[in-house]
Amino acid sequence: MASSSFAAASHLLYPAALVGSSFAPRRGRPAAAVPALRRCRRRAARASAAAELNASAGAAAAAVEGGREFDFKGYMVARAAAVNRALDAAVPVAYPERVHEAMRYSLLGGGKRVRPVLCLAACELVGGREPLALPPACAVEMIHTMSLIHDDLPCMDDDDLRRGQPTCHVVYGEPLAVLAGDALLALAFRHLADPSSYPSDDLHPPAPRLLRAVAELARCIGAEGLVAGQAVDLESTGLADPVSLDRLEYIHLHKTASLLEASVVLGAIVGGGSDDQVERLRRYARCIGLLFQVVDDILDVTKSSQELGKTAGKDLASDKSTYPKLLGLDKSRQFAEQLLCDAKDQIAAFDPAKAAPLLHLANYIAYRQK
Amino acid sequence: MAFSALFLSPRVSVPKFSPSHLPNPKPHHLAFSIRCSSSSSSSSAAAASFDLRSYWTGLISEIEAELEAAIPVRYPEWIYEAMRHAVLSGGAKRASPVMCVAACELLGAPRAAAFPTAAALEMAHAASLVHDDLPCMDAAPLRRGRPSTPALFGVSTAVLAGDALFPLGFAHVIARTPPALVPRPALLRVLAEIARAVGSTGMAAGQFLDLSGAAAGGEAEVLLVLEKKFGEMAECSAVCGGLLGGADEDDAAALRRYGRAVGVLYQLVDDVLMEDEEGVGSNGRSPGKMRSNASAVRALGIDRALEIVEELKDKAKSELRRFDDKCGERVLPLYSFVDYAVHRGFLVAGAGAGAGGNEV
Numbered sequence: 001m002a003s004s005s006f007a008a009a010s011h012l013l014y015p016a017a018l019v020g021s022s023f024a025p026r027r028g029r030p031a032a033a034v035p036a037l038r039r040c041r042r043r044a045a046r047a048s049a050a051a052e053l054n055a056s057a058g059a060a061a062a063a064v065e066g067g068r069e070f071d072f073k074g075y076m077v078a079r080a081a082a083v084n085r086a087l088d089a090a091v092p093v094a095y096p097e098r099v100h101e102a103m104r105y106s107l108l109g110g111g112k113r114v115r116p117v118l119c120l121a122a123c124e125l126v127g128g129r130e131p132l133a134l135p136p137a138c139a140v141e142m143i144h145t146m147s148l149i150h151d152d153l154p155c156m157d158d159d160d161l162r163r164g165q166p167t168c169h170v171v172y173g174e175p176l177a178v179l180a181g182d183a184l185l186a187l188a189f190r191h192l193a194d195p196s197s198y199p200s201d202d203l204h205p206p207a208p209r210l211l212r213a214v215a216e217l218a219r220c221i222g223a224e225g226l227v228a229g230q231a232v233d234l235e236s237t238g239l240a241d242p243v244s245l246d247r248l249e250y251i252h253l254h255k256t257a258s259l260l261e262a263s264v265v266l267g268a269i270v271g272g273g274s275d276d277q278v279e280r281l282r283r284y285a286r287c288i289g290l291l292f293q294v295v296d297d298i299l300d301v302t303k304s305s306q307e308l309g310k311t312a313g314k315d316l317a318s319d320k321s322t323y324p325k326l327l328g329l330d331k332s333r334q335f336a337e338q339l340l341c342d343a344k345d346q347i348a349a350f351d352p353a354k355a356a357p358l359l360h361l362a363n364y365i366a367y368r369q370k
Numbered sequence: 371m372a373f374s375a376l377f378l379s380p381r382v383s384v385p386k387f388s389p390s391h392l393p394n395p396k397p398h399h400l401a402f403s404i405r406c407s408s409s410s411s412s413s414s415a416a417a418a419s420f421d422l423r424s425y426w427t428g429l430i431s432e433i434e435a436e437l438e439a440a441i442p443v444r445y446p447e448w449i450y451e452a453m454r455h456a457v458l459s460g461g462a463k464r465a466s467p468v469m470c471v472a473a474c475e476l477l478g479a480p481r482a483a484a485f486p487t488a489a490a491l492e493m494a495h496a497a498s499l500v501h502d503d504l505p506c507m508d509a510a511p512l513r514r515g516r517p518s519t520p521a522l523f524g525v526s527t528a529v530l531a532g533d534a535l536f537p538l539g540f541a542h543v544i545a546r547t548p549p550a551l552v553p554r555p556a557l558l559r560v561l562a563e564i565a566r567a568v569g570s571t572g573m574a575a576g577q578f579l580d581l582s583g584a585a586a587g588g589e590a591e592v593l594l595v596l597e598k599k600f601g602e603m604a605e606c607s608a609v610c611g612g613l614l615g616g617a618d619e620d621d622a623a624a625l626r627r628y629g630r631a632v633g634v635l636y637q638l639v640d641d642v643l644m645e646d647e648e649g650v651g652s653n654g655r656s657p658g659k660m661r662s663n664a665s666a667v668r669a670l671g672i673d674r675a676l677e678i679v680e681e682l683k684d685k686a687k688s689e690l691r692r693f694d695d696k697c698g699e700r701v702l703p704l705y706s707f708v709d710y711a712v713h714r715g716f717l718v719a720g721a722g723a724g725a726g727g728n729e730v
Contacts, residue, residue, distance in 0.1 A: 091570075099570050099578045150533060155505070155525035174506035175581050178529070182501060183570035185536055190565035193558050207554035214561060215544040218537035223449050227534040231446045234526055 072360040079120055080113040086134045087141060090191055102172040102180035103187075107145045110163055114361070115140045115259060119267035121357040122281050125350055128271020132205065135197040136213060136266035142188035143221050144259060149181040151230065192217060192266070205270045213269045220262035229254025242321045249290065257289025264358075280346045284358065287343035292365050294336045297322035299370065301329065340366045420702040423716050426468055432481075433467045434458070436489045440542045452523040452531035453538070456496040461514035466491040466607040469632075472703040473611025473625055476693060479551065483614045486546035487560055490539030491607055494568050497535035500528050502577065536568070552614050560610045567606035573599060592669045593678070596634045604633025621692070628689035628704065635682040636711040641667040642675055643714070683708055 087107055093100045116137035123133030152159040152167040153174060160170050169177035191197050193214050198204030205213070219225060233251045236243045243251075264281040273281070301324050323332040343362045347355045437457055443450040467488030474484035503510040503518035504525060511521045520528035540561055547557055566572055576598030584591045608629025612622045645667045667675045686708045693701040709715075 094571060096575050096578055096582075098582070099575060103570060147533075150529050153506075153529065156529065176578065178501050178504060178507060179574045179578055180570075182498070182532070182536075182568070183574040185533065186565045186569035186572075186574070189537075189540060190562050190569060193562045193565065195558070207558050210558055211544050211554055211561075214558075215541055218541035218544075221533075222537035222541065223446075223453065223534040224444070227449060227530045228446055231449045231527065231530050234530075235446070235448075 070356040070360060072357075072364065075357055075360075076112070076117060079117045082134070083113045083116040083120075083137055083141065084108065086138050090135075090138050090142075090197075091187065098172070098176065099179060099183060102168060102176050103184055105171060106149050106168045106180065107142065107184065109165055111141075113141060115144055115263040118260060118263040118285070118358070118361065121361070122264035122267030122273075123271035125281070125347070125354045125358060126268045126271040126273030126277050127354075128267075128273070129199075129203075131199045132203065132270050133267045135191050135194075136217075136270055137263075139188040139192040139217060140259060140263045140266065142184045142191070143217070143226075143262075146181040146184040146188070147221075147226060147230070147259075149177050149184070153177060156234070189214060189217070205272075209269055209272070213266045216265050216269065217262050220258045220265075225254055225258035225262075229256070229258060236321070238319060240319070242319075242325060245326050248321050248323070248326060252290050252293040253286060256293055257286045260289045260292075261285040277350075280349070284343050284346035284362075287339045287346070288362050288365050291336055291339040291343065291362070294323050294332055294339065295366060295368065297324055298329065298332050298336065299368075300324075303370065336366060420699075420706050422703065422706040422710055425472075425703055425706075429468050429471055429481075430464050432485065433464050433471075433488055433492070436485045437492060440486075440489045440493070440546075441538065448523065448527060449531055449534060452500075452519055452527050453535055455522060456500045456519045456531060456535065457493060459514065459516050461516070462492070464488075464492060465636075466495055466603055469604060469607040469629065469707065470611040470614075472707070473608045473617075473629075474615035475611075476625075476697050476700045476704060477612060477615030477617055477621065478697070478700065479615035482548060483551040484611050486543045487564075487610050487614055490543045490564060491603070491610065493535045493539035493542075494564055495603060497532040498568060498573055498577070500532040500535070504528060507577075507581070539564070547614075556613050556616070560613050563606050563610050563613070567602045572602040572606075576600070576602065586669060589670055589674070592666045593634065596637050596666055597630065600637045601630040601633040604636070605629035608632075624689045624692055628686050631682045631686040631689070632707055632711055635679060635686060635708070638666055638675060638679055638682070639712055639714070641665050642672065642679070645672065679712060683712055 088104075091100060091104050091107060093104070119137040119140055120130050120133045124130050148162060149168045151157050152162060153169055159167055161167060167177075168180060172180065193210060195204040195207075195210070204210070221227065223231075229251050232247065233255055236247060236251065261282055264285045265278055268278045268281050300322065323335065327335065340362055344359060347358050441450065441454050441457060443454070467485075470488045470491055471481050471484045475481055499513065500519045502508050503513055504520050510518050512518060518528075519531060523531065543557065543561060568574065576595055579591075579595045579598060584595055605626050606629070608625040609617075609622055612625040617625065645665060670678065687705065690701055690704055693704075
């Protein structure tokens, strides 16, 4: 039933060319995703008849899955604090001070640190020591921040506020905002590639792994990844006709999922994960990236501005294409259910205790109320 | 003049050169009384017979081919087209890549080891130029005599193209550097070097200091802007080439100091020539548009500027002495870069050179 409307999703989510890394070409593994998908769809079909995505169902699922109590909130708070300390140390105020202040203003201005936490969790999941993943965790957050700084520029989205604070170019001026973004982009790679960023001389990933991580980050954020998503998104806004489902998915998979993919893949690589583990986590990230956007679109039409803490119905009022507009609300919910299920399938083979953070992150994204 | 043979050498005829520039290069060194070092060693005397122009132009065509292959056109095409325009639109001297290849060859390694990194250096450089041309920065409608990337593709595409060039260069280095020629740890160091050179204490710092008017300050400030904006990149090119060629720590450190001196030297001489020709630079740059917001020469005074030119020239050459015996003739390209930076015996430009390159 549901599968026909999800056809676009499945071929974009699991194209062979996108799943393999340049280092470990996948040999026939993309096919392995398909049985999981089918199994998931049957389960999703049963589930969607019984329960709708709502807060209580989410809470119940979160408590039961994983087989034990897991303090998700405590986990997130502790990891975010560790990441914040590492970011603070990674960008000292050096000469010229104003450039570094602008970088720090945007980088340390708060946020949930979802990407770095994904990176740390993926590293632990494959058996790596968590401190090993702090440099890549910082790198993905630097890239995320840099993309927000450039995105907020008057020539792009032209936003004056981000998380309730004036944006970088409002505080420091446009030229410095461009430079601070560029400097964060460079620093992300330097921090990731430099063995001295890691806990100690004898505890850093071997050079081939670090090179593989650098190549993954480069691919995920460049013209094949994040930049492609931003470019197609910019080109698609303000069009009279709604964009196709294919294009909407392309935008979200590149603009949002790419950097989530980099986060878990980098964590798994520095943690010493096998190719198979890396690919499972890659698919997990692509699912939750898309899931995030589908849920965003659903919340925009179902919640009030007060509940969301931002203007509701904005997508409807503007010409922005959304899943509810293209699929309808019911099918959008089914799609979200399927994506959540797919994401969980990818981490089902891991030790449940170690997989708990990623499981709860997926639930958190699916069942959030704003 | 020991170096006249360098720029008057009629040995090569490269169709890529704009013919009007070729026959009689203006002998700038006469007009400016930039003194030729009288203490030429045997190596720098030999450098006079080294044909830098054919070495350079030969490398340019290989570097262009590397860049051409490194930036394909895929969906979304307009981003790739903007990236290609920024990197491949012609007129670039490819000085960073040439320096990188020469430093790699100095140590006896095949140049194939250095080409992917040479391309990445040029992409990182192009990325900074694209952002430099944005309306909120220098607002330059032209670059090398052609429409700048923001002017041709729009501001938002230009921002994104710049953001995409940097990672593409990194991916290219990792995917294309032959593993048999370069050990993986050396490659990692090369990537960290490039990231450092363009980052918050390198080129980005130089851009910021320039924008904030530091170049109008005292001698230390003026030289710092030149070091950050131009010295860092040349230093990075030389040290990356050395690392790719298997340099030990001492050799790498010497190449680092050499590259930095040559980068600053080139810009300072450029400023001297621009001052003298009332805004028309050594490479036919149009008046009024300079890569630095303030002229170093105006701040330093012409006499002091010429003194510093001499000091930098001696400094750069003295860093090369250690290679004289062990590297033989392979050190000649590096000596001749120093002389070229001072004397500009010929015009270097890639395909379709109109106005000359606007940067090292």
